[in-house]
Amino acid sequence: MIVLGIETSCDETGVGVVRAEGGATTLLANEVASSVDEHARFGGVVPEVASRAHLQAMVPAVHRALATAGVSGRDVDAVAVTSGPGLTGALLVGVAAAKAYATAWDVPLYGVNHLSAHVAVDTLQHGPLPPCLALLVSGGHSSLLDVPDLAGPVTPLGATIDDAAGEAFDKVARLLGLPFPGGPHIDRVARDGDPAAVAFPRGLTGPRDAAFDFSFSGLKTAVARHVEALARAGAPVPVADVAASFQEAVVDVLTAKAVRAARERGMETLLLGGGVAANSRLRALAQERCDAAGIVLRVPRPGLCTDNGAMVAALGAHLAVAGAPASPLDLPADSQMPVTEVLVRAR
Amino acid sequence: MLVLAIDTATPAITAGLVELTADAVRPRAARVTENARRHAELLMPGVLAACADAGAKLAEVDAVVTGVGPGPFTGLRVGMVTAAALGDALGVPVHGVGTLDAIAADVAAGEPLVVVTDARRREVYWAAYDGAGTLLDGPHVTAPAALVDRLPELGATAAAGPSAAATGLAVRSTAGPSPVGLVAVAAAALRAGAEPAPLEPLYLRRPDAVPPGQAKKVTTP
Numbered sequence A: 001m002i003v004l005g006i007e008t009s010c011d012e013t014g015v016g017v018v019r020a021e022g023g024a025t026t027l028l029a030n031e032v033a034s035s036v037d038e039h040a041r042f043g044g045v046v047p048e049v050a051s052r053a054h055l056q057a058m059v060p061a062v063h064r065a066l067a068t069a070g071v072s073g074r075d076v077d078a079v080a081v082t083s084g085p086g087l088t089g090a091l092l093v094g095v096a097a098a099k100a101y102a103t104a105w106d107v108p109l110y111g112v113n114h115l116s117a118h119v120a121v122d123t124l125q126h127g128p129l130p131p132c133l134a135l136l137v138s139g140g141h142s143s144l145l146d147v148p149d150l151a152g153p154v155t156p157l158g159a160t161i162d163d164a165a166g167e168a169f170d171k172v173a174r175l176l177g178l179p180f181p182g183g184p185h186i187d188r189v190a191r192d193g194d195p196a197a198v199a200f201p202r203g204l205t206g207p208r209d210a211a212f213d214f215s216f217s218g219l220k221t222a223v224a225r226h227v228e229a230l231a232r233a234g235a236p237v238p239v240a241d242v243a244a245s246f247q248e249a250v251v252d253v254l255t256a257k258a259v260r261a262a263r264e265r266g267m268e269t270l271l272l273g274g275g276v277a278a279n280s281r282l283r284a285l286a287q288e289r290c291d292a293a294g295i296v297l298r299v300p301r302p303g304l305c306t307d308n309g310a311m312v313a314a315l316g317a318h319l320a321v322a323g324a325p326a327s328p329l330d331l332p333a334d335s336q337m338p339v340t341e342v343l344v345r346a347r
Numbered sequence B: 001m002l003v004l005a006i007d008t009a010t011p012a013i014t015a016g017l018v019e020l021t022a023d024a025v026r027p028r029a030a031r032v033t034e035n036a037r038r039h040a041e042l043l044m045p046g047v048l049a050a051c052a053d054a055g056a057k058l059a060e061v062d063a064v065v066t067g068v069g070p071g072p073f074t075g076l077r078v079g080m081v082t083a084a085a086l087g088d089a090l091g092v093p094v095h096g097v098g099t100l101d102a103i104a105a106d107v108a109a110g111e112p113l114v115v116v117t118d119a120r121r122r123e124v125y126w127a128a129y130d131g132a133g134t135l136l137d138g139p140h141v142t143a144p145a146a147l148v149d150r151l152p153e154l155g156a157t158a159a160a161g162p163s164a165a166a167t168g169l170a171v172r173s174t175a176g177p178s179p180v181g182l183v184a185v186a187a188a189a190l191r192a193g194a195e196p197a198p199l200e201p202l203y204l205r206r207p208d209a210v211p212p213g214q215a216k217k218v219t220t221p
């Protein structure tokens, strides 16, 4: 079975093609057209700019994906698309395109949850996924999920109560004069810094705080105060040290809570996903703590962690193989799609 | 030639099949739903319903025509990407036509006409046509008052489109573009088998976004 997946929830126009055969799902193509450069001067994703870019990129991305996969549209057995959560105007472009392709090819359409797709993508690299605890971190989301089965209901354990982890990276990068998106730049300069140079606060880690929720807004403010105090004193900002200390505070909280959640839920596998999962320090510390706790860590390679169409195709293939019903043709783009809803079903 | 026509640049979600012959543009089926907020949900069901009404299969379509606006952006993109993807999947050409031009073609006034649609934010999209339906000016996005100021110079004696009443002129129609009007605008290119130009949406406005200034201080000096 060949499944085409379309993802347009933020600023990447992603089209992936996978083949599901004999219980294995194989990646055939993963085309991503990003509008990230157009957002750089705004310091964050501008929804209308992203939506305009999706319209321009959509059909060419499908062409490239099919060509790379070495299949034609007539070979496609199902189309999957991100129905939500995400930016409404951006989601609508992918949802409308997916409906058109599925209808013209006369194949089932699966409107799927973006967060579940971040989990499903790992099957393309590491094979079938056992029940797992998933930590999904990006510019748009920071969630801890209990995932007993990819096709079944997901239990949300916690999420950010203010900024997403990736947003905090973007904002702190700006404070330090580093370009957007901040994640890769902070990761790079932090390698030359001392992660213990500044004791930045760890949000929501008090005994009475929600055990599995995150907060990064206070951390961002603490970095701003630190930088401003140095500026007032006429002292230079030790960018590498501040970046390393900030990054350490983020990944310390993320990994500590994820490992604790895995233990409490009796999960033997922890899965990292989302754009921030490309962060080298997050991967290293997660590995260290999982090893110590006897938990298997699964992290897809960076190109599969960031938003892409292959993850949507992977989840679509899993649902199709599991015999899930196709979504109705009037399926909406749902910017607030709850994580408990893996697939849009007929109403 | 069987042509599928789509437009989502006004509150109407329009889908229809049109038979284009050497000397006629004949409606086969039309599905028009007024729902400014549900373009993406209702368009493909509308396309399939129009096909069923016409007793035709989607695979029998020889070409696709889509309105390219101007229109509120989110809705506009739904029709355009649907048309582009259908054309790609079916292997047929996709022609873009101005939504206001299609409304003018529907009215076929025989008199100077302005076509006016809602641009939200207290503005309208408009374009002016002569008695033969040739575009004279536009499309533009302005306040209704700015259009009214231009009317004497434009010489229009009648108006059409969902916001036609804003002109104070005689209103010929308040409908969005019909499938026949959309196909009529592209008829010459379709009959000639011309290679369609790339689809370009008529946004007429820049995205709302300003580069950030100096970061706000969190500490008071």
Ligand SMILES: [Zn+2]
Pocket: A114, A118, A138, A140, A274, A275, A306, A307
């Ligand atoms: Zn994501």
